[in-house]
Amino acid sequence: MKLQNILASLLTLLILLGCNPDDDIDTETSENRQINEWIQLTMENIYYWNDRMNERQPTAERPEEYFYSLLYENDRFSIIHPNFTELRASLSGVRREVGYQFRLFSVADSDDIICSVTYVKKGSPAEAAGLKRGDIISEVNGEKFTQTNFQSLASAARQSQRLLFKRYDPEIGLRNPILEKEIVLDAQEVQENPIHLDTLLLINEKKVGYIVYNLFTLGSQQNNFKNQLDEVISSFNTEGISDLIIDLRYNGGGAVNAALHFASLLVDATDDRKIFSQNKYNENLMEIILNDPDLGEDFLNLYFDPNVQSLKPLSGKIYFLTSRSTASASELLINGTNPFISSEVAGINTNGKNVGSTLIEDGENPSNNYGLLPIIFETFNSQNLTFQNGIAPTLNSELSSDNRLPFFPFGDLRESLLSIAVNDIVGMPARRIPHRQVQVKELFDSSSDSPLHEKMIDERNYNFYIRP
Secondary structure, eight states, X not given: OHHHHHHHHHHHHHHHHHOOHHHHHHHHHHHHHHHHXXXXXXXXXXXXXXXXXXXXXXXXXXXXXXXXXXXXXXXXXXXXXXXXXXXXXHTTTXXXXXXXXXXXXXXXXXXXXXEEEEEEOTTSHHHHTTOOTTOEEEEETTEEOOTTTHHHHHHTTTSOEEEEEEEOOTTTOSSSOSEEEEEEEOOEEEEOOSEEEEEEEEETTEEEEEEEXXXXXXXXXXXXXXXXXXHHHHHHHHHTOSEEEXXXXXXOXXXXXXXXXXXXXXXXXXXXXXXXXXXXXXXXXXXXHHHOTTTTHHHHEEEOXXXXXXXXXXXXXXXXXXXXXXXXXHHHHHHHHTTTSOEEEEXXXXXXXXXXXXXXXXXXXXXXXXXXXOEEEEEEOTTSOOOTTXXXXXXXXXXXXXOOSSOOOTTOTTSXXXXXXXXXXXXXXXXXXXXXXXXXXXEEEGGGGSTTTTEXXXXXXXXXXXXX
16 A cells, blocks of 8 residues: 555656646637737727727736726726626626616615615516515615725625515605515516516506616517517507607616617608718728728718608607616617607716727637627717716706605606606696605616616627728
8 A cells, every 4th residue: 555655645746747837828818818819919909098098918817807908088988807708798788797777876864774675577476476676675785885895795796695675665765664574685687678667658648658668678579678669669559649758767778789689660761861870980990991992981871760650640749768877778868769769868967978899709719708898889869969977867856866765666656757748748836745854965876787787889880991
């Protein structure tokens, strides 16, 4: 046995001596350099601010570090992700989570933090557990929200958790809860349906369509959100609505083609070729597009689809409800339809993200799993107007901040932003809620943590930018 042990030890030593740890380092260094060369070439060709990009030669550093070191100093939107497949899935509204969105508020003259649920995703663990909009989460995994821990608790909100929540009567306010309950939520893969709610509101003998639309994606063959949206607009046509309210306050963006389809449902383009949006690219890319007979100026423009059954002419208006989280593709929808419809904006100034991306992968290197979302274009409507500074509300009200707690359900005519639109429709003051108000200031909106927040994704093929 002793001889066997000695021989085994000698064999192990020989194996270890034959392995050079520098081999692994050299392999990683070579792979990183190759990936960074791909990043460099891609950014030089397609990046919108390629003339303001930091000048660097490809190195062996981590691709994430190299990518962000290249960006124009004012670019806060371009991203890199280590897994292209995961990135693509997240852009269609799929990710692993428990399924609720929330906002954190600090209370005036106090150290208290209030966590209020803004909405619960359909088919999620949170919905199955009975969580609802307006519920106040008082504990997560046994911890109360404080000034020192609210950021860490907020970052853990997508993970499996045990939470304690309280439900209040909105008429009474944050006094005695009508329900207090502890639930356990196990994270799972959730595909969010962009149509959170669609309903018909009867207001002073007027029929008003109301839709809460929380992201821009057309879905998949299994979950065809495009067809579902068509059916919603068709039902509003059948009912003969006078006005339409589109709630985008928690919609941070998404696919350009989804925004174009929604816009085409709002604007009748059967008799004319109407421009929804116009893209501007970097100088080199503009030259390639305009000189390519298969692309040309038509590639710069997106046109309303004349083949969809659009909304019938309204006797009233289309109202957009907005917040600071209303960004990119949401702003694109408002900006692009504005020249063609009678509309109003209720809420507060939107995000101001008027630049977009396309999803890029390395088709030549199978060992490169990275995905890029660099900013490649700036967008304008048919009147050459953009929204770099956001879109300002046209209807002003003391209720515009949307910080009245607890929240009323979506579609409740007493709900803050909805009441602003209703006020304009019927010409009557929005109803004030009699309960005592809690003075709060927003600290965090979880919709800003969404993979689609501040995203405007053009899914057309951009492989033409690659030149020998």
